[in-house]
Amino acid sequence: MATRILDLPAEEYMLPGNRACAGCGLGIGLRHILKAFDGKCIMAVPASCLTVLGGMYPSSSVLVPWMNVVFPSTAAAASGLVAGLKATGREDIPVLAMAGDGGTADIGIQALSGAAERNTNFIYICYDNEAYMNTGTQRSGMTPLGVRTTTTPVQGKQQPPKDMPRILEAHGVPYIAMTCPSFPTDLYDKVKKAIGIRGTRYLHMATPCPAGWQYNPKDTVEMGRLAVETGSVVLFEIEHGAFRLTSRSKKLAEQGELMPVREYMERQGRYKNLDEATIAAVQQWIDRRWEDYVRRDAESAQS
Amino acid sequence: MGTRDCKHESAMATPCSGEAGITGDWRSARPVVDQSKCLAVKAGRPACFQCWAFCPEGVIKKEVGSEVDLTYCKGCGICVEVCPADAITMVPETEESA
Amino acid sequence: MITEKKQRQGAKTSPKSRAKDEKPQSGNGRVAIITGNEAAAHAARLCRVQVVAAYPITPQSAVVENLSKFVESGELKAEFVTVESEHSALAVCIAASTVGARVFTATSANGLAYMCEQIHWAAGARLPIVMCCVNRAMAAPWNVLNDQQDSMSQRDAGWIQIHCRNNQEIFDTVVQAFKIAERVHVPVMVCYDGFLLSHTVMPVCLPRQEDVDRFLPPYTPHTLLDPADPRNLNQVTLADPRVNSEGVLCHGYMELRYLHQEALVGAREAIVAVDREFDQCFGRRWGGMVWGYRDEDADVCLVAAGSLTMEASTAVDMLRAEGIAAGVVGVRAYRPFPVEELIAALKKARLAVVFDKSLSYGYEGPICADLKAALFQSEAAPAVFGCIAGLGGRDVKARQLADAVRNALKQYDNGQRTAPPAWIDCRI
Numbered sequence: 001m002a003t004r005i006l007d008l009p010a011e012e013y014m015l016p017g018n019r020a021c022a023g024c025g026l027g028i029g030l031r032h033i034l035k036a037f038d039g040k041c042i043m044a045v046p047a048s049c050l051t052v053l054g055g056m057y058p059s060s061s062v063l064v065p066w067m068n069v070v071f072p073s074t075a076a077a078a079s080g081l082v083a084g085l086k087a088t089g090r091e092d093i094p095v096l097a098m099a100g101d102g103g104t105a106d107i108g109i110q111a112l113s114g115a116a117e118r119n120t121n122f123i124y125i126c127y128d129n130e131a132y133m134n135t136g137t138q139r140s141g142m143t144p145l146g147v148r149t150t151t152t153p154v155q156g157k158q159q160p161p162k163d164m165p166r167i168l169e170a171h172g173v174p175y176i177a178m179t180c181p182s183f184p185t186d187l188y189d190k191v192k193k194a195i196g197i198r199g200t201r202y203l204h205m206a207t208p209c210p211a212g213w214q215y216n217p218k219d220t221v222e223m224g225r226l227a228v229e230t231g232s233v234v235l236f237e238i239e240h241g242a243f244r245l246t247s248r249s250k251k252l253a254e255q256g257e258l259m260p261v262r263e264y265m266e267r268q269g270r271y272k273n274l275d276e277a278t279i280a281a282v283q284q285w286i287d288r289r290w291e292d293y294v295r296r297d298a299e300s301a302q303s
Numbered sequence: 304m305g306t307r308d309c310k311h312e313s314a315m316a317t318p319c320s321g322e323a324g325i326t327g328d329w330r331s332a333r334p335v336v337d338q339s340k341c342l343a344v345k346a347g348r349p350a351c352f353q354c355w356a357f358c359p360e361g362v363i364k365k366e367v368g369s370e371v372d373l374t375y376c377k378g379c380g381i382c383v384e385v386c387p388a389d390a391i392t393m394v395p396e397t398e399e400s401a
Numbered sequence: 402m403i404t405e406k407k408q409r410q411g412a413k414t415s416p417k418s419r420a421k422d423e424k425p426q427s428g429n430g431r432v433a434i435i436t437g438n439e440a441a442a443h444a445a446r447l448c449r450v451q452v453v454a455a456y457p458i459t460p461q462s463a464v465v466e467n468l469s470k471f472v473e474s475g476e477l478k479a480e481f482v483t484v485e486s487e488h489s490a491l492a493v494c495i496a497a498s499t500v501g502a503r504v505f506t507a508t509s510a511n512g513l514a515y516m517c518e519q520i521h522w523a524a525g526a527r528l529p530i531v532m533c534c535v536n537r538a539m540a541a542p543w544n545v546l547n548d549q550q551d552s553m554s555q556r557d558a559g560w561i562q563i564h565c566r567n568n569q570e571i572f573d574t575v576v577q578a579f580k581i582a583e584r585v586h587v588p589v590m591v592c593y594d595g596f597l598l599s600h601t602v603m604p605v606c607l608p609r610q611e612d613v614d615r616f617l618p619p620y621t622p623h624t625l626l627d628p629a630d631p632r633n634l635n636q637v638t639l640a641d642p643r644v645n646s647e648g649v650l651c652h653g654y655m656e657l658r659y660l661h662q663e664a665l666v667g668a669r670e671a672i673v674a675v676d677r678e679f680d681q682c683f684g685r686r687w688g689g690m691v692w693g694y695r696d697e698d699a700d701v702c703l704v705a706a707g708s709l710t711m712e713a714s715t716a717v718d719m720l721r722a723e724g725i726a727a728g729v730v731g732v733r734a735y736r737p738f739p740v741e742e743l744i745a746a747l748k749k750a751r752l753a754v755v756f757d758k759s760l761s762y763g764y765e766g767p768i769c770a771d772l773k774a775a776l777f778q779s780e781a782a783p784a785v786f787g788c789i790a791g792l793g794g795r796d797v798k799a800r801q802l803a804d805a806v807r808n809a810l811k812q813y814d815n816g817q818r819t820a821p822p823a824w825i826d827c828r829i
Contacts, residue, residue: 005356006349010365016375017321020359022329023379027359040628044496051637055322057314058643058651060633065626067499068635069492070518076489080454080496081626083480087451087502093628111492114485184356210379218380218393221357306642309651312586312660313527315624316633319646 018061023217025208029181036191048100075115095122101142116171129209177237182224206233214269330378332393340390354382430608437598442467444575451502454482454493460595487512491519501622507533524559529582546794553759564706690739699728715799
């Protein structure tokens with residue numbers, strides 16, 4: 001039974017007056033992630049927007065214990081927390097690793113791959129705002145095709161993003177999910193489900209960023225919704241190998257129609273003045289991936 | 304008086320609201336709730352709570368008739384967008400209101 | 402300054418037979434004929450380390466292999482994390498130490514260099530991690546043999562660095578290192594020479610578990626991450642102090658660095674005290690910060706760190722036989738640097754010849770440079786001549802060291818008080 005907004009816990013573990021930008025999608029996401037944990041976890045966080053949100057010494061903006069770690073080693077540090085807690089008889093405390101897209105797909109992928117191969121018992125959440133936002137919007141391996149960043153300033157990025165969930169799937173980890181803070185109950189339910197599973201659990205949270213995507217901060221929630229409506233982001237989970245579309249993406253598959261990606265791109269400054277060929281290439285990339293997801297969803301449903 | 308009295312040996316922080324200061328200062332416009340339009344107020348029981356669920360700052364309580372905590376509200380305007388009853392409007396901050 | 406009696410007893414023999422002469426008394430333990438790497442692994446085991454994370458690299462690999470054997474066989478109740486890199490090895494140790502586990506790792510050369518940012522992090526976070534650095538030359542070009550460029554390159558990362566001269570000292574120093582680290586909240590790097598010690602068997606006394614337990618009580622962490630008291634560790638820290646929510650003025654970045662330096666300087670006392678406490682428990686001591694061999698009346702002192710001091714001791718015997726009053730001053734702790742101890746040890750000497758197995762390119766050997774700086778505050782400073790020896794595993798013979806001393810003496814007699822480093826056995 002899916003959780004409704006009304007059922008989400010009232011308790012807050014992220015404190016107001018923090019250092020995140022106005023309209024930060026990560027703020028919405030972090031609130032619901034920590035609600036799912038009931039505030040009972042230990043976090044490993046590398047250099048990222050989340051570090052900024054977490055605050056500066058001697059004050060912290062979260063009500064959970066939090067260990068800052070160097071940029072490439074989120075998953076390794078989380079492995080250390082798991083080992084240390086086990087060795088000291090506190091194995092019941094869940095470990096939450098949380099890193100951005102660059103910290104996950106670029107500089108952190110080696111440590112994540114190692115930890116996933118060991119099936120280390122932690123939850124890893126990649127909050128994907130699709131570029132190095134904390135350092136001023138440089139291109140990452142997760143930046144979508146066509147996006148202008150400060151290191152793809154003229155032509156826009158020439159490559160589609162890495163498929164991180166698929167990379168994790170190749171490691172055979174027990175739970176993988178794609179989610180988005182614009183769908184807080186989808187996010188909450190997936191974190192809750194992940195907490196109940198042992199081994200490496202990977203959640204990929206598509207996280208709209210007003211500063212980097214260049215839209216009005218009031219539109220953060222809508223931007224995430226548009227991402228899902230256009231298939232730019234697809235909500236799904238892979239539980240012990242079984243693929244399943246979830247919430248709005250499941251409905252979209254049933255309806256059989258996605259919104260053209262152009263309507264999502266036109267709302268963001270980072271896609272400004274994009275040529276038709278690139279828009280078509282993005283649409284093609286989305287269509288092919290969507291077709292694959294819908295097929296996998298149907299196959300799982302049959303088996 | 305020096306910093307030795309804090310007795311910290313490494314950077315070890317404790318939680319508090321307003322880590323970044325009174326972030327309400329960041330606002331250029333404030334959300335104003337018309338309680339008469341709010342679905343939860345009209346129903347007289349917990350309902351809707353979209354503004355609470357989507358606030359990136361956590362400055363709206365999950366309560367019927369909740370006001371926005373303007374001390375820390377950064378004025379992003381998400382609550383206005385997600386409110387299905389158009390009960391919230393952004394009002395520009397003027398020197399008097401600040 | 403402690404002069405080793407056992408060292409002196411072996412004075413008339415070669416380094417190899419000296420090792421034999423030093424054969425440890427088993428006491429309540431047992432004597433095993435083992436390599437330096439095995440000695441390090443046994444020490445970690447008897448210290449009851451709770452988390453081990455390490456990645457293989459020559460010549461350190463046997464440390465990892467032995468520890469994984471101890472863990473898999475149940476001899477050691479610990480979590481062994483088979484990480485995918487050295488960078489992750491230290492990341493695991495940092496995190497596990499943060500939640501209160503006693504942790505251990507080991508590496509060499511490029512592995513140590515790959516850890517670099519974690520090395521700084523571990524020290525800045527003030528975690529009592531113990532890591533063996535099995536000293537090996539840095540690439541390029543590839544070379545798996547011994548020199549000390551690797552640990553020297555991490556000199557300024559804020560760790561305590563202790564050099565060992567034989568396998569018993571490796572064992573004893575690892576055990577001491579946990580006590581030192583947990584007392585002063587600074588990580589300790591136990592350095593020993595690759596192959597020369599790591600792969601050479603020597604008799605090593607392995608004490609009984611209960612005796613090690615008595616010497617080293619369980620680790621009581623000074624910070625602990627716990628949901629019941631949610632702390633946030635090592636966040637961005639501003640240049641200036643900042644008041645917390647209770648109105649208490651807390652450190653800026655600079656104050657934290659001051660405390661770190663204070664801890665490193667204060668570690669001198671802990672290193673000496675722990676060596677003394679170790680002696681009381683096990684009947685062996687290693688000199689604390691520095692040690693000497695035939696140095697009490699020495700006119701000329703050979704200064705070095707690690708196994709090179711064994712060759713230096715043989716060279717001293719050769720020089721003594723020629724009527725040169727030579728002695729060895731062994732640098733055991735390189736960081737904190739034993740300033741006062743070296744000033745005291747060299748106060749009667751007219752000449753110090755420093756043998757470095759590493760080089761600060763564009764300058765000279767790091768021990769030599771540091772010694773000169775230390776002697777600046779001495780009213781009775783000897784002349785100091787530096788030599789570079791044994792890079793990339795080049796064999797160093799005692800007679801070559803004796804030759805270097807004779808050359809330095811000639812220069813000294815010609816009125817020189819220092820010189821650019823002399824390269825021993827460099828055939829360019």
